[in-house]
Amino acid sequence: xxxSSQLPRVAIAALRSAATYVVISxxxxxxxxxxLLLGMFTSVENLVYVLTRIGVRxxxxxxxxxxxxxxxxxxxxxxxxxxxxxxxxxVDAPLLFYVLHPRLHMLYKAxxxxxxxxxxxxxxxxxxxxxxxxxxxxxxxxxxAIAMLRAGKSFLFFPEGTRGxxxxxxPFKKGGFIMAIRAQVPVVPVAMHGADGAMxxxxxxxxxxxxxxxxxxxxxxAGWTVDDRxxxxxxxxxxxxxxxxxxxx
Numbered sequence: 001x002x003x004s005s006q007l008p009r010v011a012i013a014a015l016r017s018a019a020t021y022v023v024i025s026x027x028x029x030x031x032x033x034x035x036l037l038l039g040m041f042t043s044v045e046n047l048v049y050v051l052t053r054i055g056v057r058x059x060x061x062x063x064x065x066x067x068x069x070x071x072x073x074x075x076x077x078x079x080x081x082x083x084x085x086x087x088x089x090x091v092d093a094p095l096l097f098y099v100l101h102p103r104l105h106m107l108y109k110a111x112x113x114x115x116x117x118x119x120x121x122x123x124x125x126x127x128x129x130x131x132x133x134x135x136x137x138x139x140x141x142x143x144x145a146i147a148m149l150r151a152g153k154s155f156l157f158f159p160e161g162t163r164g165x166x167x168x169x170x171p172f173k174k175g176g177f178i179m180a181i182r183a184q185v186p187v188v189p190v191a192m193h194g195a196d197g198a199m200x201x202x203x204x205x206x207x208x209x210x211x212x213x214x215x216x217x218x219x220x221x222a223g224w225t226v227d228d229r230x231x232x233x234x235x236x237x238x239x240x241x242x243x244x245x246x247x248x249x
Contacts, residue, residue, distance in 0.1 A: 017206045020062040032117040039124045048125045056094045064208025068249040071215030080152045082180040083188045087158040088196040107157045149183035166196045186218035191243035212248035
């Protein structure tokens with residue numbers, strides 16, 4: 001009985017997922033090549049962000065993902081910041097990109113650059129690749145990200161580095177916190193509930209769910225040094241745990 005009751009939900013998710021993948025693929029093929037061609041002659045950073053936001057909103061509408069957001073008053077409007085979120089599923093990055101900031105730069109795995117069109121688009125958007133097995137190149141790109149923060153650009157990162165279990169936090173990696181401290185910009189803790197229900201680990205189906213996003217008060221890094229990074233990590237982790245404990249919006 002329970003299995004039969006799940007079938008309609010799975011079937012609906014399969015149909016909506018297929019529609020999402022097809023429409024978004026067509027959208028990327030239509031807007032991607034002309035944008036990349038234009039990028040050979042001029043900066044298309046702002047255009048890439050506008051087109052990406054349109055694509056993300058379209059994907060959410062097709063797949064049935066809905067958002068509830070609390071704490072927008074904590075967003076540091078007009079200031080660069082490092083946004084720090086928990087990691088539950090593959091929808092986390094586009095979801096927070098859409099919710100938090102119209103020009104939110106990201107740290108991404110360097111291997112993503114090999115993906116046709118999208119891999120080139122993230123470079124035009126001035127997102128920063130992370131080379132996990134090449135310390136020298138990682139330091140080089142970390143310095144670039146810090147310079148961008150000082151120039152007013154904001155970043156999103158997931159300190160757990162990989163997906164954890166809903167409602168819990170894995171140990172934090174410290175690269176994003178070092179970025180924030182060296183640039184002397186605040187870290188904004190963010191907690192998501194329900195994103196794991198949108199995409200199961202290892203699965204391709206996108207389920208129509210409501211995802212809650214709680215935005216916490218920024219943790220200031222002004223006056224702190226890299227030697228104090230563990231203190232900042234503990235402060236941010238404690239605030240994220242508090243936001244998770246509140247449950248969905």
